[in-house]
Amino acid sequence: MAGRWRDLGLAALGLLVLLLVPVVGAPPAIRDFIMFGMAYGLLAMSLNLLIGYTGLVSFGHAMFFAAGAYAFGLAMQSGKFSIPGAFVLAMAFTATMALIVGAICVRLNEIYFAFLTLAFQMLFYNIILGWVSFTGGDQGLMGGIPRPKFLGIDLADRTQLYIFCSVAFVVCIAILRQVVTSPFGYTLRMIRDNQERAAFLGINVTMVKLACFVISACIAGVGGILLTLFVSGAYPNFGFWTTSGEAIFMILLGGSNVFLGPLVGTVILRLLNDITVSYTSHTELVLGIVILVLVLGLRKGPLDLLADRWENRRQAKAQAVRDAADKDAQAGRDA
Amino acid sequence: MTSTESRRASRRQVLKGAGALAAAGVIGAPAISKAQTGTIKIGVPTILSGRVAILGQTSVGGLKVVFDKFNAAGGINGRKIEMVVRDSKGAPQEAAKVTRDLINNDKCEIILDAEASSAAFAVQEVIREIGVLCLHSNSETSSLTADPKLHVPTAFRTARQGIHDAIGGGDYAAKIAKAKGLKKWATCSPDYAYGRSNTAEFMEYAKHFDGNIQVVEESWPKLFQPDYTEVVTKLLNAKADAMYSALWGGDLVAFIDQANLYGLFDKQASFMVNLGDYGVVDQVKQFPQGVYSGGRYNRTVPATKENEEWYQNYVKTQKHKPTNWSWENAVAAEFVVEALKKTNGDTNGKKMAEAIKGMTLKSQFGTKGTVTMRAEDNTLVDYIIGYGVSLSKEPYVSDFQASAWEPIFELEKQWKKKQGYIS
Numbered sequence: 191m192a193g194r195w196r197d198l199g200l201a202a203l204g205l206l207v208l209l210l211v212p213v214v215g216a217p218p219a220i221r222d223f224i225m226f227g228m229a230y231g232l233l234a235m236s237l238n239l240l241i242g243y244t245g246l247v248s249f250g251h252a253m254f255f256a257a258g259a260y261a262f263g264l265a266m267q268s269g270k271f272s273i274p275g276a277f278v279l280a281m282a283f284t285a286t287m288a289l290i291v292g293a294i295c296v297r298l299n300e301i302y303f304a305f306l307t308l309a310f311q312m313l314f315y316n317i318i319l320g321w322v323s324f325t326g327g328d329q330g331l332m333g334g335i336p337r338p339k340f341l342g343i344d345l346a347d348r349t350q351l352y353i354f355c356s357v358a359f360v361v362c363i364a365i366l367r368q369v370v371t372s373p374f375g376y377t378l379r380m381i382r383d384n385q386e387r388a389a390f391l392g393i394n395v396t397m398v399k400l401a402c403f404v405i406s407a408c409i410a411g412v413g414g415i416l417l418t419l420f421v422s423g424a425y426p427n428f429g430f431w432t433t434s435g436e437a438i439f440m441i442l443l444g445g446s447n448v449f450l451g452p453l454v455g456t457v458i459l460r461l462l463n464d465i466t467v468s469y470t471s472h473t474e475l476v477l478g479i480v481i482l483v484l485v486l487g488l489r490k491g492p493l494d495l496l497a498d499r500w501e502n503r504r505q506a507k508a509q510a511v512r513d514a515a516d517k518d519a520q521a522g523r524d525a
Numbered sequence: 526m527t528s529t530e531s532r533r534a535s536r537r538q539v540l541k542g543a544g545a546l547a548a549a550g551v552i553g554a555p556a557i558s559k560a561q562t563g564t565i566k567i568g569v570p571t572i573l574s575g576r577v578a579i580l581g582q583t584s585v586g587g588l589k590v591v592f593d594k595f596n597a598a599g600g601i602n603g604r605k606i607e608m609v610v611r612d613s614k615g616a617p618q619e620a621a622k623v624t625r626d627l628i629n630n631d632k633c634e635i636i637l638d639a640e641a642s643s644a645a646f647a648v649q650e651v652i653r654e655i656g657v658l659c660l661h662s663n664s665e666t667s668s669l670t671a672d673p674k675l676h677v678p679t680a681f682r683t684a685r686q687g688i689h690d691a692i693g694g695g696d697y698a699a700k701i702a703k704a705k706g707l708k709k710w711a712t713c714s715p716d717y718a719y720g721r722s723n724t725a726e727f728m729e730y731a732k733h734f735d736g737n738i739q740v741v742e743e744s745w746p747k748l749f750q751p752d753y754t755e756v757v758t759k760l761l762n763a764k765a766d767a768m769y770s771a772l773w774g775g776d777l778v779a780f781i782d783q784a785n786l787y788g789l790f791d792k793q794a795s796f797m798v799n800l801g802d803y804g805v806v807d808q809v810k811q812f813p814q815g816v817y818s819g820g821r822y823n824r825t826v827p828a829t830k831e832n833e834e835w836y837q838n839y840v841k842t843q844k845h846k847p848t849n850w851s852w853e854n855a856v857a858a859e860f861v862v863e864a865l866k867k868t869n870g871d872t873n874g875k876k877m878a879e880a881i882k883g884m885t886l887k888s889q890f891g892t893k894g895t896v897t898m899r900a901e902d903n904t905l906v907d908y909i910i911g912y913g914v915s916l917s918k919e920p921y922v923s924d925f926q927a928s929a930w931e932p933i934f935e936l937e938k939q940w941k942k943k944q945g946y947i948s
Contacts, residue, residue, distance in 0.1 A: 219630035421621035422650040471573035
């Protein structure tokens with residue numbers, strides 16, 4: 191319980207730090223960077239709930255990112271919904287879609303699960319491309335996303351949009367944290383480590399995986415909504431396989447074993463992209479080299495590496511204390 | 526356990542803080558250093574990597590030729606133009622982010638959007654919000670400026686427009702069809718919005734001008750498809766009298782190379798809107814002769830001294846041949862320069878837009894030696910549209926016939942009514 195309150199406190203602190211950004215007069219470019227990072231951060235963090243905590247490597251996670259984006263964008267463009275209404279509708283659509291896709295996919299393991307999610311993603315992507323009259327096809331949702339005021343909040347104002355995105359982002363991260371630290375989260379780890387053992391202990395593995403799949407899809411959907419609000423449109427490549435690949439890159443870059451690893455990966459990837467794009471068009475080459483260094487050199491994400499070193503040092507210290515105590519006890523016995 | 530967790534939490538805070546500081550440093554530093562140079566900064570989001578990198582390279586070339594000349598003449602009020610070019614990789618969300626960064630971080634006062642269509646719509650939304658002057662120099666999708674719902678007062682288009690090409694091309698194709706008795710047509714265009722809408726509009730106007738034309742086969746290869754064997758076989762089996770294709774760039778090069786193996790171009794009349802561009806001409810192994818080619822950029826169209834000089838100067842300074850995108854961007858740059866002269870160097874979006882709206886420029890790319898930025902929908906008109914016949918060697922296009930603009934205006938108005946854009 192204490193851990194839960196501590197996490198919530200840290201989330202509040204994180205939100206406070208984010209809200210301080212416009213207060214201290216940070217340039218709009220930094221706010222844009224953070225908003226962009228928050229959208230992709232949610233995609234990566236939610237994917238890590240599947241990959242890092244449940245052992246389900248999904249190659250099709252971006253379909254839920256796109257589902258949230260398109261459902262929200264289309265609802266707003268219809269003019270029949272307020273922003274909270276469209277938000278809820280987008281969540282309901284994403285959750286329903288995840289429930290259907292997940293019910294089919296989570297029964298499979300490893301490579302079969304990965305490829306089936308990829309297949310569903312490409313199906314969804316091709317529906318977006320093909321249904322031109324509804325989705326705008328490869329041109330995406332054109333004409334901007336209307337942002338009518340609600341509860342006195344005006345998302346057409348960039349600062350208010352930033353605050354809205356920050357709150358939504360922190361709430362999602364807090365939800366993810368609560369999930370992974372709850373008994374449900376530990377069940378996910380058990381399934382990841384030994385699915386048969388979990389089943390023998392009476393856990394309905396399929397249902398737990400499905401619940402995890404839906405939660406993670408909904409968080410990715412929120413990421414899609416934030417990006418839609420940021421770019422004022424939704425585009426098919428939100429749901430293309432390369433976007434799922436990018437999210438996996440982010441997890442690789444940051445690390446999958448530490449809770450905030452994918453978020454750090456997102457920041458690294460976006461920074462690398464934004465810096466290299468200012469100087470060269472060979473962004474992919476730079477990213478490729480970084481990935482090679484990580485895979486061949488570190489063999490894990492930097493945050494994972496730091497966490498491991500910290501743990502090793504802690505254990506070494508504990509061992510030293512035990513050795514010293516044993517030595518003292520031995521000396522006492524000898525005396 | 527609790528103490529370890531709390532230590533981890535504080536480490537995360539430190540990492541987050543360090544990350545935020547690093548981000549602030551990396552993103553903020555260029556803004557501070559570049560804001561003091563006193564140049565007029567023009568941001569250019571475009572595609573510089575991947576299979577269509579030639580779009581970005583030759584677009585920037587077109588801009589540079591004009592801006593270098595402007596700067597060499599001393600600029601305006603001592604202020605010279607500085608281009609800040611960024612690669613969006615053609616992704617709309619990246620284009621939106623890059624455009625915002627160019628304005629907010631690099632302090633660009635004008636945006637020259639050299640993006641392909643899908644990203645151009647994303648840039649349009651950024652401009653709607655920020656209100657700086659923007660010229661879309663590559664997007665040919667008609668709705669960008671034709672649809673009043675998408676209208677942004679400070680955004681203009683200097684690229685050719687799909688509907689203009691379709692009407693001009695349809696008229697030309699109908700004349701050839703009547704003369705040669707080409708009744709059965711096949712189409713082969715890329716399977717995405719541009720390919721489908723371009724082909725539908727071309728065939729609609731070809732039928733409008735010649736009621737005997739009928740489409741007997743449609744082939745929609747995927748964008749960036751490497752193998753066209755199946756498509757070529759399908760076209761041969763259709764035994765059509767003529768074929769229309771909106772393939773472009775590397776796809777068109779691959780298609781021609783593979784179609785040549787089957788002698789496709791000897792068996793039917795072919796109309797290809799994107800054929801006669803140097804980006805394609807220089808890449809195809811065996812450039813086909815006798816294909817009806819849409820006007821993109823060619824040093825002999827128009828066959829004037831000014832155009833030849835422009836071509837020579839471009840090749841000399843940019844070290845590559847210009848493309849269709851080069852002239853479209855050169856025109857965009859000319860509009861910016863003329864507008865700056867009118868506003869006496871004031872880059873305010875509204876003032877620049879007022880200056881450009883309805884402006885007519887002297888230009889070798891215009892049918893009457895001028896091009897005009899039509900005030901009613903902020904789009905370029907009077908540029909050279911037409912078709913010629915391909916040659917396998919220089920100048921690659923012969924018998925070029927420019928389309929008259931009056932019928933294009935008339936049919937464009939009808940098309941706009943049909944789309945619900947005007948009443």
